Amino acid sequence: MIDTHAHLERLCDIDKGIDKIILAASDVTDSKNNLLLGEIYPDKLLVSVGIHPMESQDSPAKLEKIVEENYQKIGAIGECGLDFSGEFDKEKQIIVFKKQIELAQKYKLPLIIHARKAVDEVVEILKEYKDLSGVFHCYAGGNKRIKKILDLGFYFGIDGNLTYEAGLEEVVKNIPKDRLVLETDSPYLTPVPFRGEINSPKNVEYIYKKVAEIWDLSFEETEKIVDGNAKRLFGF
């Protein structure tokens, strides 16, 4: 099993059943921490660095420096994107997002996209660039935007809310099997049966189980497909 999106401060949460965890970053400090953790557990962790759209006051120049100095240790850029669910400066978000797309392009790294109430806007921006790859993490674009994302060549990240959110099951049915990756977004989005508790990567198992049920495949077959997707996307 691979958890393709988790926010961790320590590795105490990692269990044997998890082959790899992709550490998502929300800001420059996070990015530095992820690099430190990645050095301690290079086989277990894949490091992402980035600035979340809600942290767009953070410095893209500092992030650029981090990438320049550490690009061999970095497996992805993000999470980055647009979040129009609240009162955040949209222009600033777009500038910081575009800087990160340029970094991903320059260093040939996949993007971990955070798009909230802004999937269409993110797609339009990504279409301006060539040779990008990445995932719409915690995909929340519904059925009607699946084709747009497929056309971009991007993947769909699905989280623990699949175990309790009506409608998401239908979305998963409509995503081609070779474009789906699974993630916990720990410490958030804890799946059933642990809702209300702090999430950790080991709980990704419950999302795999739910997908196996939806696909009508065994757990092993599901794991093989989903992990194959994650390896292809993140190149390990």
Ligand SMILES: [Zn+2]
């Ligand atoms: Zn996010």
Ligand SMILES: [Zn+2]
């Ligand atoms: Zn996240």
